[in-house]
Amino acid sequence: MKKEKIKKKAKKPDLESLKSKALWLRKKVLDMAVNCGTGHIAPSFSCIEIVVALYYTSFLKTNPKKPEWKNRDRFILSKGHASLALYPVLADLGFFPFSYLDRFGKNNNYLGVHAENEIAGIDVSVGSLGHGLSIGAGLALAAKTDKKKYRTVVLAGDGECHEGSVWEAALFAASHKLNNLILIIDYNRLSAMGFLKDYQDIEPFEKKWESFGWDSIFVNGHSFESILPGLLEANSPGRKAPLAIIAKTIKGKGVPFMENKPIWHYRVPKGSKLAAARRELTKGDNR
Amino acid sequence: MKKKKEGMREVFFKELFKLAKKNKKIMLLSADIGAQCHDDFRKKLKNQYINAGVAEQNMIGVAAGLAMAGKIVYVYSITPFVTMRCYEQIRVDLCGMNLPVAIVSIGAGLDYSTLGFTHHGTEDLTLMKALPGMAVYSPCDNTMAKMLVNETYKGKTPQYVRLDRRGFPLIYEKEKDIDFQQGFSHLKKGKDLYIISTGRMLLNALDAAKRLPLDCGVIDLFRVKPFNKDNLELILKKVKYVASLEEHFTDGGIGSSVSGLLAGLKHRPLFKPIGLNNQFCRSYGSRKYLQNICGLDAESVAKNILNWISNNG
Numbered sequence: 041m042k043k044e045k046i047k048k049k050a051k052k053p054d055l056e057s058l059k060s061k062a063l064w065l066r067k068k069v070l071d072m073a074v075n076c077g078t079g080h081i082a083p084s085f086s087c088i089e090i091v092v093a094l095y096y097t098s099f100l101k102t103n104p105k106k107p108e109w110k111n112r113d114r115f116i117l118s119k120g121h122a123s124l125a126l127y128p129v130l131a132d133l134g135f136f137p138f139s140y141l142d143r144f145g146k147n148n149n150y151l152g153v154h155a156e157n158e159i160a161g162i163d164v165s166v167g168s169l170g171h172g173l174s175i176g177a178g179l180a181l182a183a184k185t186d187k188k189k190y191r192t193v194v195l196a197g198d199g200e201c202h203e204g205s206v207w208e209a210a211l212f213a214a215s216h217k218l219n220n221l222i223l224i225i226d227y228n229r230l231s232a233m234g235f236l237k238d239y240q241d242i243e244p245f246e247k248k249w250e251s252f253g254w255d256s257i258f259v260n261g262h263s264f265e266s267i268l269p270g271l272l273e274a275n276s277p278g279r280k281a282p283l284a285i286i287a288k289t290i291k292g293k294g295v296p297f298m299e300n301k302p303i304w305h306y307r308v309p310k311g312s313k314l315a316a317a318r319r320e321l322t323k324g325d326n327r
Numbered sequence: 328m329k330k331k332k333e334g335m336r337e338v339f340f341k342e343l344f345k346l347a348k349k350n351k352k353i354m355l356l357s358a359d360i361g362a363q364c365h366d367d368f369r370k371k372l373k374n375q376y377i378n379a380g381v382a383e384q385n386m387i388g389v390a391a392g393l394a395m396a397g398k399i400v401y402v403y404s405i406t407p408f409v410t411m412r413c414y415e416q417i418r419v420d421l422c423g424m425n426l427p428v429a430i431v432s433i434g435a436g437l438d439y440s441t442l443g444f445t446h447h448g449t450e451d452l453t454l455m456k457a458l459p460g461m462a463v464y465s466p467c468d469n470t471m472a473k474m475l476v477n478e479t480y481k482g483k484t485p486q487y488v489r490l491d492r493r494g495f496p497l498i499y500e501k502e503k504d505i506d507f508q509q510g511f512s513h514l515k516k517g518k519d520l521y522i523i524s525t526g527r528m529l530l531n532a533l534d535a536a537k538r539l540p541l542d543c544g545v546i547d548l549f550r551v552k553p554f555n556k557d558n559l560e561l562i563l564k565k566v567k568y569v570a571s572l573e574e575h576f577t578d579g580g581i582g583s584s585v586s587g588l589l590a591g592l593k594h595r596p597l598f599k600p601i602g603l604n605n606q607f608c609r610s611y612g613s614r615k616y617l618q619n620i621c622g623l624d625a626e627s628v629a630k631n632i633l634n635w636i637s638n639n640g
Contacts (some may be wrong), residue, residue, distance in 0.1 A: 109439050163395070165423045168415060174385045175420060178392020185374060186396070205416070208385035 052273060053097040058264045066294045067321050068128035068141065073308045076145035079153055081298035082304040083290035084125035086261075087226045090287055094193065096127050099274075104134035107160040111190050114179050116164045119226060120174020121306075123155040126162075135161035149288055151269045169255045170203025173223060177213045180221035180282075181218070186278030193222045193309070198232030201242055207252070213282040214253030221282040222274045223254075226261065228291040232305045249284040295320045331564055335472035335494040336433050338544045340364045342476040343401060347375050353395060358404035360433070365403075367368070383408050387416035394426040399480065401481030403577075405439070406448030406489070408433040414454060421485040422458045428486075429479040430455075434463070435491040435526045436574025436603075437621070440614040444607035448489065452525075453579025455487040456552050462486040462609060463552040465525040465581075469494030471549060478507050488504075491527045498529055498547070510550030511559060517544025520568040523559075525549060525581050530573045531618070554584045564592055570599040570632050574623060577602035586633075599635050601628060607611055 065088050065194075073079035094100045094115065103109040117126055124144070131138045136159065143149040151159065154167030164175050176194040183190050200206065213221050227245065229236055236242050240308070249256040259270035270285045292298030295317045298309075309317050330442040332586060333341075340355075344367045355368050357378045368376040379386035390400040402409060409432050410417070421428050426509060432451060439446035455463045462484055467474045468585065472494055479486050498514070499505055505512065511523075514533065519541040523546045524532035536543040548554075563569050571582035582600030588593045603621055610620055619625045622631060 165419065168419050168455065169421055170384075171388055171416060174388020174416070175392040175395070177385070178389035178394075179376075179396055180392070181389065181392050182396030182398055186397075205384040208380075208382035209388065212379065212382065212385050212389060232393075 044103075048161070053264070053268060055264050058089075058092055058096055061096055062088050063321065065092060065125065065128055065305060067179065069124045070317060070321065072124055072127070072141055072144045074314060075142065077308055078145050079124045079308060080121040080306055081124070081308065082121045082298050082301075083119065083197070083226075083294045085295065085298070086121050086228045086291045087119070087125055088293070089262050089264060089267060090224055090226065090289075091125050091129055092196060093271060095133065097271070099271050100193065102133070102161065104130075104161065107135060111188065113190050114163050114176070114192040115154060116172040116176050116192070116194045117166050118176075118194050119289065120154040120166025122143055122148040122195075122226075123151075123153065123166065126155060127151050129132075130159070130161040133161070135159075147178055169197070170205040173206055173209035173213070176221055177209050177216070177218060178221070180213070180218040181216055183220055184216075184218065191220050191222060192301045193224065195224045198225055198227045198229060198242060198245070199236060201245075202223070202240055210249070210252040210254065217280055218282045219279045223282065223288055224285045225257065225287045226289050228289040230291045230300065230302060230305075232302065234302050246286055249286070252312065253281055254284045255279060256284040256286060257280045258286050258288060261289035332495045333469065334362070335466060335469055335490040336364045336492065338473045338494060339431065339476060339488075340471045341441065342473045343369055344372070345374055346476060346480060351375065353399045354393055356386050356400065356402045356610065358386050358402075358408060360404055384416050388420055390428045391416075391420035391424065391426050395424070399553045400428045401431055401479070402428060403431045403433070405408050405446055406434045406451050407445065410448075410451045410487070412453055415438065417461075417485070419457055422460050425460050425484055427483050429482065430486065430543040431488045431490060432492050433487050433492060436528070436610060437540075437614055437617045438492050439457070439619045441611050443611065447608060449574075449576050449603055449608075450579070451487075451489060452551055452569045452573070452575050452581065453583070454582070456579065458485070460484045461552060463489070463550070464470055465489045465549055465551050466491075466494075467526050467529040467549060468498045469497075470497055470499040470502060471568060472506070474502055474505055491528065493527060496530070505549070507550060509558060509572060510551065510555040512547040512554065512555070513544070513562060514547050515543070515545040517566060518542040519566060520544070520570065520636070521546055521566050522570050522572055522628075522632075523548055523563075523581065523585055524572040525551060525576060528572050528574045528623065531623060531625045531628055535572070535628040537633065538625060538629035541636070548581050548584075551581055554588075556588050557607070559585075560588055560592065563596060564594070566596050568599070568632075568636055569596045569633075570601055572623070572628060574618070575601040575602050578581055578605055586636060588625050595640050599632065601631060
């Protein structure tokens with residue numbers, strides 16, 4: 041019993057250290073993409089604070105020494121094209137050596153644009169949109185059936201919610217009262233080609249989740265002051281339904297000329313643009 | 328009143344139920360079908376049965392998640408819906424992560440003869456064969472369908488089982504006559520010609536063999552993948568003619584596997600693939616009627632083979 045209590049008394053996250061971790065992660069994402077000449081920088085920048093909040097607070101229980109630890113929380117990066125935002129974190133936590141990051145996307149490599157489950161710390165292979173929530177629902181259902189404590193967290197894109205399978209999974213998760221399933225949506229309102237509202241609108245988004253039987257909350261996806269209380273909501277003992285955390289974000293966040301510009305969905309800056317991007321990220325050092 | 332004979336699904340799920348009572352890790356997911364054959368599961372093993380609704384894509388994803396958490400998962404629906412509707416989920420979630428989920432389909436070929444082409448299983452073998460790591464089974468009778476429960480239970484990869492609603496009359500009286508390691512059965516020996524077939528078409532193949540004025544052998548290819556090329560080759564290379572017979576489009580079905588094998592032989596027999604031409608069957612009626620108009624009844628098959636041999640003597 042005592043041990044349980046100690047576990048629950050998690051250290052209060054230090055906001056400044058989370059912010060500098062987020063800045064470090066943005067720089068790593070840019071460096072890796074530039075080194076390889078490919079990668080989704082802007083979609084990764086969109087979810088940097090979310091990934092940092094999940095892995096550098098006591099929220100997500102993982103064990104880098106035992107990646108297959110049975111009671112680990114499961115994390116599915118359903119918007120798999122943002123794998124660049126996850127690899128440096130996994131290396132930093134000790135799932136695999138930092139040297140792997142240098143080989144991202146190169147011949148005979150270990151890490152590709154979309155993460156695969158053969159990589160330590162990756163539970164589910166990703167890359168095709170609209171798959172993660174169903175798999176997460178299966179994992180969450182198994183945990184409930186087997187009375188296991190682990191939670192399943194799925195990070196999806198808002199453009200990804202164009203996939204019908206997301207809504208099949210939404211119905212399923214609510215019907216099975218999967219209150220151990222947390223969906224975080226990187227709500228940047230952009231997909232590869234443009235603003236969702238201009239071609240396939242998903243609004244009213246929060247109401248959709250609620251009408252599907254989910255609990256839903258809005259957070260500012262770039263503010264730890266907003267994300268952390270949102271994650272705490274997931275721990276609320278009285279919750280009966282799955283939880284959708286809609287994290288309002290900016291695609292390309294951190295480099296102003298990339299922000300909200302569809303063209304940067306899958307483009308790597310070169311020359312003066314690269315120098316400008318690096319300058320923007322260095323500005324953050326003096327924050 | 329005469330009791331309706333059990334079909335493949337009845338014996339399959341009865342056997343699975345027995346196993347599931349002993350092993351609580353077994354779970355059965357249905358995409359809103361299986362009215363009577365799932366009754367026991369529904370009533371007596373509520374925690375191991377899920378009606379996933381008319382949502383096959385999600386069903387496969389959920390099955391993947393359950394399998395990752397250590398469950399032994401069976402998913403079930405009518406052939407096109409549990410193969411094509413959710414094909415990418417099968418490819419990525421099951422095959423991409425090599426999860427031991429058994430996909431059980433009902434309605435091989437023209438089985439649902441009155442329901443139209445939307446319910447026909449005429450491309451499933453092609454699609455399932457194409458996926459890396461997928462084992463593909465096509466049983467021909469109840470004896471084999473029942474045995475496939477244990478076989479899939481032991482399986483370590485994604486698996487596909489193509490059930491037919493009918494499983495009588497039996498082709499195998501005894502289980503010991505079925506060797507899953509071998510993957511095919513040499514049902515009838517022949518010196519001139521072999522017909523290699525799968526599923527309920529075996530009945531037509533055996534019947535056609537009798538009608539032919541040739542020494543015609545018959546092979547049941549029940550494990551379509553992995554395809555036991557080496558052992559089949561030893562048999563087929565000895566005859567002058569080989570025909571394949573399937574209630575499936577000839578493009579990509581068992582005929583494609585056989586033709587690939589034969590193409591590699593130095594002295595190869597002539598080959599005739601028989602099956603459904605690459606067009607949807609737009610007629611309705613009995614299974615027998617549809618097979619007849621598609622040239623898959625025993626008489627048509629025998630005539631077709633005889634004509635072909637006469638022209639290639």
